[in-house]
Amino acid sequence: MGTEKKILVINPNTNAEMTRTIAAAAQSCADPRTKVDVWTNAAGPLSIEGFFDEVLSTPSLLEILVREEANYDAFVIACFSAHPAVTAGKEVIQKPVIGIFESSCLLSCLLGSKFSIVTTSARWEPLLEEGVRQIGLESRCAGVLSSGLAVLDLEEKSLEEVEAMLLSAGERAVERGAEVICLGCAGMAGLSEKLEERLHLPVVDPIASTVKLAEALIYQNLSTSKIGAYRSVEPRGTVGLSPTLADVYRG
Amino acid sequence: MGTEKKILVINPNTNAEMTRTIAAAAQSCADPRTKVDVWTNAAGPLSIEGFFDEVLSTPSLLEILVREEANYDAFVIACFSAHPAVTAGKEVIQKPVIGIFESSCLLSCLLGSKFSIVTTSARWEPLLEEGVRQIGLESRCAGVLSSGLAVLDLEEKSLEEVEAMLLSAGERAVERGAEVICLGCAGMAGLSEKLEERLHLPVVDPIASTVKLAEALIYQNLSTSKIGAYRSVEPRGTVGLSPTLADVYRG
Amino acid sequence: MGTEKKILVINPNTNAEMTRTIAAAAQSCADPRTKVDVWTNAAGPLSIEGFFDEVLSTPSLLEILVREEANYDAFVIACFSAHPAVTAGKEVIQKPVIGIFESSCLLSCLLGSKFSIVTTSARWEPLLEEGVRQIGLESRCAGVLSSGLAVLDLEEKSLEEVEAMLLSAGERAVERGAEVICLGCAGMAGLSEKLEERLHLPVVDPIASTVKLAEALIYQNLSTSKIGAYRSVEPRGTVGLSPTLADVYRG
Amino acid sequence: MGTEKKILVINPNTNAEMTRTIAAAAQSCADPRTKVDVWTNAAGPLSIEGFFDEVLSTPSLLEILVREEANYDAFVIACFSAHPAVTAGKEVIQKPVIGIFESSCLLSCLLGSKFSIVTTSARWEPLLEEGVRQIGLESRCAGVLSSGLAVLDLEEKSLEEVEAMLLSAGERAVERGAEVICLGCAGMAGLSEKLEERLHLPVVDPIASTVKLAEALIYQNLSTSKIGAYRSVEPRGTVGLSPTLADVYRG
């Protein structure tokens, strides 16, 4: 069927188990015409938990975007942060690139006057608060709350323990005025239901939500504006880059 | 098929011709599983062009929401403004209610660092600037620009004239730093293509975009949070309301 | 005496007992040249406690404004919220229309570096916080605090109980940095004194304050600007409106 | 009559001619029960046109407040700026002290969605923009516009010339979205009418407006909160202060 569309969801963590969790969420509610593929990052740390991790995971993500641009209609960067691959990706290719952080925060705004992000370790609190300010939603956000989980705990701890820690963070969010919870980690995909039931409020799954927003763009033929911040890369000399990335600069 | 979902798009203008324009856009890129119906408001002015028009169009819109809640999975209020039927609607029913203003501004954020709204008459500039602040996106918006068109001009003037006026407003938006244009009137549905071509930037159609965002919610089973601003109406005495609306207060 | 001025204070709640409370506060400190009348809304719920109540109380309020414009110098909308009758009223008539929410918050700013609003039920917290942002005073407001009272409790509970609940909310406000308390409900008129005494800070009565601000406008011959957001209504067709309101569109 | 109230309007400029202009505006629309006196500052520059002028005009203003506290119900500081005598005055006495800048900006908010300040020389633009931010009204202000007049020009240039320069600044304000003009200099008192007529919008006279707001406070028995920023001065040793001011520190 001519209108079939393909989305590639890229896991920036070099962690195939998390990619399986992501895949399940990504496909759970897609349009029947959409084919969703997933990809695990080929270089970088096992989990992304800060600025250093983010930048080291980026070059290989950009390689995938450049190599696969012709094969997909949109790309999702599945790290819940203001990840540099999102902005660099919007710049280097023509097809839509969206991050799960920006898109799930935006979607949360449709469900209540204020949302909170429930995230993993404490370090993410200042990082995501800064991220919320970057995307301009500081007046809609009732705070970022760490559950105390490490990213990798999501796979290692028991489901009960994980849910209890998320619930406790969710309760603190409600006290601060949150009406909606946005799950703040790609690895939390699939955990929204229990939280919703216990807190009696909508819980946004970042992976499933971002796939739906990617569809909102591609079925309308919308893509990144190339006249401002995300203008295409201009040809220049380079040193020491991989062939794929150096090629981008050849023009 | 069990997963079929139904969306009702309500035109707050008492203007059936505009509803036809809206219908075409609403259905243009929906999920094949989605059935989109449209409805023209039964009471109020022919076009909505300010605060007074908005509030007079609201009681009959709320009647529709209350009466049709059981028949649809989501409701779209097709007036590009911080229309009071959106907030009152989120409060009075359990199913998702979304306005085309909030949702298309949010979607525009995925396409560039700043968007502008191109709207009809000059009065909308202060109203929509205030609206943008209400939804918290003031730092992402490069301004609201009136095209000088009246809402009804969209049907009365020639297509060439309308497009020329939109283009001129769009050019001013680009000068102010807009990377994305959001069409700021339900009656502009279907006009994005020409503008996109001429300005070389993405132009967001508010009707089509909102239908896609409504789908993003309903295929994920997400709806308005009922624990804060949009708690359900509590039983109370009333005077002089229509039977349908008075009934809401009976509990 | 030629300079006598008349102000109509309209209670949007369809609740004559509350109107009597309002009347007492409204007349308590007016200029001797000012005649203050009060009016109880003819349609809508007994008390206004959310978005839905607000919009349903509005058409009949607008009718009063239109019919009585010639007989008064200014109109006060006595609901402590960003009530849609305030903006629509500013648009539809030439005489000043002011709401008790905006005016008493503005006056509170003259009395300290930060004010807090002490209101009735918890739902008002997100609504009034959004309202404070709309009028632009978010940096002057140390928070909106629910006393846990329902609007109708103000007449049904004992004075001691009401005062104790307000006092407890007031104490929480002081902990958050409030230097001034603004009473956040028309029905709280007359309750400022005891609170002032116990908290040792100024407590602003929204009704009395708004009458004084209405006087500030009318004795200076100032009224709403008609060149921007509140331009007069332009003639158009309408469907299903009351004769008085339909008449506004006849031009 | 027991309810008579007295307001002292203090001109911080050491310029008796300007005091006469101020007196006329101050008394023009007061409550018949209010007695308004005026006072010319005893020390400082002939006109206040910047930070240096402000602080040098302050000690003698504070002496007046301290000496006259018992004789008046409220004090108005008639310099259109974030003048340090306003904050220090609120601290040092118990009676209300209000500045014409803060109060007339707040009143302007009741008349339209955005106001602009039309001021004298260009230096006031950054100072008053900073002042607007200090009082928290940056989102309500469409800019501060210099008319190019020096403060003393208001008395030396012909009325026609002065009005023409104000009109030109007012027109630029309207282009920027102002719906209301606030006259940004005490010496402009009495000039609002012509501007109003020509620009078809409300023009706020800062002196007359502030007297009305002072009345709003005193007829409600409201005064500055003494629990936060404006707590009373605590006893301490001093060096080199005038006897009146040194006395304040004796406790």
Add this chain to the structure above:
Amino acid sequence: MGTEKKILVINPNTNAEMTRTIAAAAQSCADPRTKVDVWTNAAGPLSIEGFFDEVLSTPSLLEILVREEANYDAFVIACFSAHPAVTAGKEVIQKPVIGIFESSCLLSCLLGSKFSIVTTSARWEPLLEEGVRQIGLESRCAGVLSSGLAVLDLEEKSLEEVEAMLLSAGERAVERGAEVICLGCAGMAGLSEKLEERLHLPVVDPIASTVKLAEALIYQNLSTSKIGAYRSVEPRGTVGLSPTLADVYRG
């Protein structure tokens, strides 16, 4: 050596003991080419603890700036507040004038995503929060926390007691998200080390930091812009000023 530079650090408190503390910090880490002198204010209260104190301490500070301009390359106003002598000083002389509040807050931003100010008495909380907003750093500040100390306690209480009170305020700051502590009083100079050790975060000494920033300006030959807010004083008549200050107006 031709490149030697001289900085005068002026203590606005009329308190020679505090000046000694300031002197030690000021010289502790200066460039070997810099000569730092200190000066105790000749008029005003023994300690600066609010708006009233600030303005009374200002005329004599401005006299020093005017008289000593030729002898120094930069001037530091050693009061941790938005002290009016800083803005008036920038206006009245050509050489750089910087306050310890603005400069140490700016430097704190280089050390973490959020800083907090630990100050003396509770009154400073609203004043410094307003000050942080004035310098534009509200999004970088995790709050101003009073230690409960009076300014003069810094010299009168035992070092242990002072450190314990600072530590307790610092711990509350960390709970609120502070990553850096900025000591909020000139008299706290020299107390950073113990706090740093106990809280495991950088603690900024406002005196030492400001001397380094003054050096950053003078060794680059940078000084206050004279084209906007800080334009030079224009000649005018004056009444009752000291000869030195009246002279400034002679042009």
Add this chain to the structure above:
Amino acid sequence: MGTEKKILVINPNTNAEMTRTIAAAAQSCADPRTKVDVWTNAAGPLSIEGFFDEVLSTPSLLEILVREEANYDAFVIACFSAHPAVTAGKEVIQKPVIGIFESSCLLSCLLGSKFSIVTTSARWEPLLEEGVRQIGLESRCAGVLSSGLAVLDLEEKSLEEVEAMLLSAGERAVERGAEVICLGCAGMAGLSEKLEERLHLPVVDPIASTVKLAEALIYQNLSTSKIGAYRSVEPRGTVGLSPTLADVYRG
């Protein structure tokens, strides 16, 4: 001499000619006890002109920081942007890492009420405006102005042409209210003087300024807070990283 300190200024552009310009500025006004070394990035594009360039230049910059941490007291990242190597660098090492963008904007605040950034190509306008918001200085910035120069033009065009283009951008900045110009490109080091002379305002050289701020930190023994956003990297598995970077994760 024991107190000698060493700063490494790293040019993220793989462009040795620009490093020479940077070196001259960096050493021009350092403390005599400071030794400043420079380093040219070993991988990435010849010039940094957007998000994609930034992230590709980062891994090799981080390698330098990690390898050289023991040999220097502070590190300067000489790209005028919110470069990801600055935040990742603050995280990965203990010694201070500062970027020329954040530090020169902060220093500019000491010189006037508003500064503007004069930068190279138009793409930098949205990027640096977002950057200014990230560092929290949006209320102090009168805009980012492109001179129309490409980064490499700074070395290829004649000095006259470069200065004329900067001057023209500077004049537009002054019209927008800038009182201070901050040169927005590492390659503009050394160009401040002519601009200062022609525009009669202070022009901040980002390289020289950042070296002075680095000194402000190191001579006070201040470094990045490690308790929040910049906590040290925790041990984890990695894939495909260089030995130096993989080593960081070994703990």
